[in-house]
Amino acid sequence: MKKTALNFARIFVGVLFIFSGLIKANDPLGFGYKLQEYFEVFHIPFLADIATGIAILLCVFEIVLGALLLFGFWRKQVTTGLLVVIIFFTFLTFVSAAFKVVTSCGCFGDAIPLTPWQSFSKDLILLALIVFLFKNKDSIKPITNHPGWQSGLFSAVLAFSLLFSQFTYSRLPILDFLPYKVGANLPELMKIPAGAIPDEYQIMYNLTNKATGEKKVMSDKDYLKTEIWKDENWEIVGTPESKLIKAGYQPKIKDLMISDASGTDYTKELIENPYYNLIIVAYNLNDTDEDAIAKINALALNATEQFNIRSVLLTSNSAQDADAFSKKMKLFTEIFYADAVPLKSMVRANPGVMLLKNGVVIDKWHYNAVPSFGELSKKYFAK
Template sequence: MENKYLHKITAAGVNVCRFLLAAVFIFSGFVKANDPYGTAYKIQDYLEAWGLLQIVPGFAPYVGAMAMGALEFTLGVYLLFGIHRKAVSTLLLLVMAFMTPLTLWLAIDNPISDCGCFGDAIILTNWETFGKNIVLLLASIIVFRWRKTYLKKLVTEKVDWLIALYTVVFVLVFSIYCVRELPVFDFRPYHIGMNIREGMEIPEGVKPTTYETTFIYEKDGKRQEFTIDNFPSDSTWTFVEALTRVKEKGYEPPIHDFMITLQEDGTDVTEEILDDDSYTFLLVSPALRNADESGMDLINEVYDYSTEYGYRFLCVTASSDEDIIVWQDNTGAEYPFAIADEITLKTIIRSNPGLVLLKDGTILNKWSVNNLPDEYQLNAPLEKLPLGTLTVPNTWHKVMQVFGWFFGPLIFLALCDLGWMKWHKRKMDS
């Protein structure tokens, strides 16, 4: 009787660990597949911290981002349904055995502010991430230890191959869709419906985070750190770099780095854009050198449309003057250019280039380079078009859509497979 009771407790504990791991890996893989560019940027941060960024091919972080999302999502789904239990439990243990000491290093050394485990959906500190991974490592050990005894399949062997195959196809197609278009779920502060000015404000009575900037100078091969109050008076010191550190943690607004200056004369037009009660098109390109030129005809048409109706149009980039000139020569661009921080531009839109529509500092719409509005959509003033009206996407509606995309074809294929099996059996019996 006691052994039976212990058996039930062990079975329950193993399956709690199983479903915990499945839920975390499905969610983690999905948010990475939803925003492959964001994951690639985080991989670049890791490579830079390890001093490997310059020797790794430029495409590698993007391929790695899609592979990570697909792997995590697939492992989570397989574990949930009990498919390939031995291989999955082994891989999960290996992943957690690698990630746990890695996040301990992140927590101690703090080369990156957050690990990016859940993208922009959930931001954890490095110590919170390490604590989370300790729990998941213990869960993966338990699942691995009792994988043969207590991990039961939730589907029959007749359809598990369909679930296995379709899971991989779904997550890869979804990831490619989000690369070509834009993330289905936008967890960043520059989402549609966000008022940029409100995102920059600090609530009254709340203490903001304070920072300290120090400056590294070099002289005779020796480097020394100075503050703004004790700059070296000796002109033989050579400036190397500036470092900004958090002096005291406090409230930090979701948007704190939005600033746009005209490339022509350096005029700050941030306030002018945020206060403009008319429409503003921002063509956002963090690096024009790497930008996709395939949509340039449509972009030039949008610029002509903006000129016709008196709307502001700016190409905002972090590129050099030389790269801007090359871009103008290659694309015939006649629109004005402005400069902004590269990381800010990568955060605003996951497309290079991408198009953003603002009014009164509120983001009304966003388009990737593969989904730009054309002359048939821009056939009247924006005041009279759906494109010029704020329509905030319904999150739950999108969640149900994604569930439908995943489970709808899966159920259909499973029913087809079961129907074929029954037909085949009747044929064999006859």
């Protein structure tokens, strides 16, 4: 019975750690964004600049620990490492859930979004299983005792996890779980269907009794139900607050608003363009790769001159900063503005390129993998 329980715990924990590490390694930049949220919560913003590097190391660590547990190698060190990791993540998820500081832990990336309490519950189960493994570590049997095979398998797993993380970081996620993936119809993902249940809000009043000085907070429903409004001693103080009590239907894309420098909304015009248009995404011009911007700018110029392709650059920088950057780089493209959050989801690169047509994402590229003008022409524009 104990052997069966030990094998189950070993396989379950090992597979889950490998799966969790691979899912996050598929999108290390996205995991880095999530770590930046935690760094802000714990007041260690100085780590934000190396968040992606830390993210890659954590992914590799998870994959390697999970694989070594399955192999049964170095059981004392591996179970100790697993225990340290799960205690750390259980603490993080508890803080997220209890204090509502991070709405999604990012445990399984964007593939399986979990609420903070779901994530905390998952970590509690893992904690119990890992404690069991730690107490019974001497009963874990390795698949081989040969030192050469052990070192070789360890090296293979380490090399694979490092190379995989580096590849997805320098290109794009192999599996895209975000709403802006290739083939997505952006206008459809932004719509709220007819009959969908809207958000339910409650109006909260701050009341003060002029005679006694007593104060109370009351919802609009209770305000009417109790008929407290008939008592002239009670008066509403300040501005009533609107409180969300039940979330309604949420479209896949709900936070995208593209505007020009004056604030005019161009979202519909750009997203629903019936022709090919190149969207260059550089959410932060201060950290963007300028050599890549120059090459993409030349590509956009050729596309416009020869095929009348509209090219725009989207950024979250201020109009003043964008104008200075445009002059410095001699940009040909139009510049529009959007919040950094949707821009980070569009392309996991700074800069990245999206090819849209009639609202559909035809393709997108990391700046390291943007095709040449000739390749784009042959595949898309010249048809």
